[in-house]
Amino acid sequence: MGISAVDIEQRTIRRAPRFHPAWTMVAVAxxxxxxAGSFATIAGLITEPLVETKGWSRTGIGAAVAVNMVLYGVVGPFAAAMMDRYGIRRVTSSALLALIASSVLTAIWTPSVFWFVLWFGFAVGVGTGSITTVFAATVANRWFYRKIGLATGLLTAAGVFGQFAMLPLLSVLLERADWRAPVLACGALASAALFGVALFLRESPAAIGAVRYGADAETESDSTDRQVNPFARTITALLxxxxxxxxxxxxxxxALCGATTNGLMWSHFxxxxxxHGMAATAASGLLAIIGVANILGTVSAGWLTDRIDPRLLLAVFFLGRGVSLALLPVLFTSGWSPDLxxxxxxxxxxxxxTVPPTLTLCRxxxxxxxxxxxxxxxxFHQLGAGAMALTGGLIRDVNGSYTPLWITAALACLIAAALGTTGSRLR
Known part of the structure; x- marks a missing residue:
């Protein structure tokens, strides 16, 4: 019996594409x-040049950083609701435009520290707060049914890569020019991202006649409710x-995770x-290694989350982090060493x-x-980070050493490991 044109057409429709568009969305996101990540850690790089060239106080610069960090955490849930209401591409594009504008204004028009707080504190805080792990979770949820842990791991790794691995390049720009060069470089990177988002990012698989990666086309549906007020929905979700x-x-x-990562390493490492006599450039190099290793760790964690109980993974990850922090005081030297x-x-x-398994538990x-x-x-992650940043300074002032801080952080990891094992088992 021959095969009709209708049969050929139906088989063509049912044949899954070799490259699912979800992976394109991962690349663009x-x-x-x-x-966005490149803006997160640049403040530590440009603080000294701003003090020297502008005559600003570290307190004033610190105020901008504090505003930035608070908004980085608080804006996230509202941005996620706005992505549901107004669209991922529109909200992400607006956030990137805010980052581009703030980088240009910070570089060319900051007559006083007040304007630095406005441009770098508020504008960058809102921009980066809109493009965080919450954005990663939204993209992963929209586009993936299977391998969602791997997708989340890849996206989380991208944000961390921007935070740490970009620092050496930005440091070179700072040495060869002035503090404006790395700021404008971050703006240029945001411009490239805006171009990619505008051209390639789509709202959902349904928008291009597809389904989520690994989903069944017969049961898949777009359940996003775009009629709900985003502010009300965000507050309702919190309550x-x-x-x-x-x-x-x-x-x-x-909160303990933020205390033993951002609040610890960004502020006190x-x-x-x-x-211990180590130069700032050497310390920045070690932080860059941490950033590169984040990619391997986060992607691997995402892959493992698809296969292993997330609670067990959280316990192992926190326990390993605690052991490494407990050993750090005896590893410090005046320069790089194999141990460091x-x-x-x-x-x-x-x-x-810890992000991919936590996201899986949230889902x-x-x-x-x-x-x-x-x-x-x-x-809460950012609140923990801020608390550790403050606590670390107090410990150093009172004790004259950071050693008690590393021990405190190690104990916090043990508590987090115990918390990670609680809750109902995933089926």
Whole structure:
């Protein structure tokens, strides 16, 4: 019996593409995350040049950084709701435009520290806060049914790559020009990301006649509700989560996570290395190694999350991080050593590996509101980071050494490991 033209057409429609468009969305979103991440750690690089050339106080510059960090955490859940209401591409493009504008204004028109707080604190804070792990979770949820852990790991790694691995390049620009060069370089990277988002990022598989990666076309549907007020939906998701004990477990765990990563390494690793006679350039190089190792760790964590109980992974990751931090005081030297390089690699692998399993637990516990709920959990991450940044300075002033800080951080990791094992088992 011959095959009709209709049969051929139906078989063509059913044949899955060799390259699913979801991976294109991952690539475009990753570029946006790298661009946003490059703004996150640049403040530490340009602080001294601003003090020397502008005569600004470190307190004033620190105020801009504080505003930036708070907005980085708080904006996330609202940005996720706005992506549902107004579209991923529109919100992401607006955030990238804010970053581009703020980089240009910071470089060419900052007559006083007040304007630096406005451009770098508020504008960059809102821009980067809109393109964080909450953005990564939204893209992954929209485009993936299977291998969602791997997709989340890739996107999380992209953000961390922008935060740490870009530092050496930005340091070279600073040495060859002035503080404006790395700021404008971050703006140029955001421009490239904006170009990619405008051309290639799509709202959902349904927009291009596809389904999520690994989903069944017969049962797949676009359940995004674009009629709900984004502010009301975000607050509603928070109020619902506050009544769930599992939210408090994840939020407490992530507060300890932020305390033992961002609040610890961004603020205190370089000063601690300086106490041991290490040059700032050497310390920045070790931080860059941490950033590169983050990629391997986060992608691997995403792959493992698709196969292993996330609670077990969280316990192992936090336990390993705690051991590495406990050993750090005896590893410090005046320069690079094999032990310190090994620490940077191990800590980097474990640094952001906690994100994919935490996102998976959020999806399991909170369903359609998982991205919003994770956004609120990320706020606790930033609160923990800020608390550790302050606590570390107090410990150094009182004790004259950072050693108690590393021990405190190690104990915090042990508590987080215990919290990570709680909750219902995934099916």
């Amino acid at each position: 990753a570029l946006a995350l790298v661009a 619902r989560a506050l009544r769930d004990s599992r939210f408090w477990v994840l939020a407490s765990m992530f 370089t000063p601690a290395a300086h106490d 390089v090994a620490f940077a690699v191990v800590f980097g692998i474990l640094d952001v590996a 399991h516990y909170f369903g359609a509101d998982s991205a919003l709920t994770f956004g609120w959990i990320s706020v």
